[in-house]
């Protein structure tokens with residue numbers, strides 16, 4: 001499952017390649033899988049493929065991104081040889097109401113993939129971060145995709161960035177971000193194995209192969225935001241005055257029930273929530 005170090009001459013465990021990922025998938029699943037050594041953003045490459053008619057389930061994986069995008073207009077640091085940068089085209093059979101629903105389902109799919117590939121537990125910070133030991137090891141960015149014909153939007157690009165093995169992060173991120181390796185004594189993990197598990201878990205979302213309530217129950221089980229003191233920012237930015245409160249629960253539609261300090265209660269469906277005790281927020 002892992003080698004002791006990514007620095008030794010047995011780097012096999014750390015290598016991510018089309019062949020390595022495809023060999024772990026069934027023959028019929030090996031199509032519509034695109035691998036690149038370096039791209040600006042896998043979400044951009046996949047948008048281009050989607051606009052040319054690629055089917056649901058098409059996936060783009062890269063070893064390195066020069067312009068990885070995060071939420072709130074942030075960049076997502078994507079060094080080579082360390083992470084998995086994956087975008088997946090998702091066209092649910094019955095469409096979708098909210099991007100945040102897809103984000104929540106994806107968070108569960110990522111957590112389950114890490115568990116299956118490496119046997120490791122993670123937590124979810126509502127609604128799109130995957131944590132290990134309360135540090136971020138994965139971010140999710142889901143973008144609606146429109147083919148430009150004016151038809152209702154029925155597709156989205158699920159972008160997942162996972163810090164798997166060790167890489168140097170900018171010092172300002174060291175309080176927030178970590179890698180699976182760093183949180184596990186510097187061990188080197190097999191990226192292809194996790195990439196293949198991710199694709200299988202995302203395929204399961206589309207096939208509806210899990211019980212209806214599975215994702216909601218699992219999200220609630222893993223979500224560490226519930227019960228925490230939070231600051232909510234209504235826009236997708238942390239600028240401006242946030243509102244302090246306590247996160248009470250995750251509703252059936254994955255929105256977050258919050259009791260604010262002025263006594264009012266609201267269900268948050270979008271925006272940003274900082275959790276006290278996480279990411280250097282005291």
Ligand code: BTN
Pocket residue numbers: 040041042043044065067068069070071072074076084085086087138139140141158159160161162
């Ligand atoms: C976040 O934490 O704000 C979301 C980060 C999402 C990063 C992934 S990496 C693969 C895909 N391509 C991108 O440019 N972004 C997403």
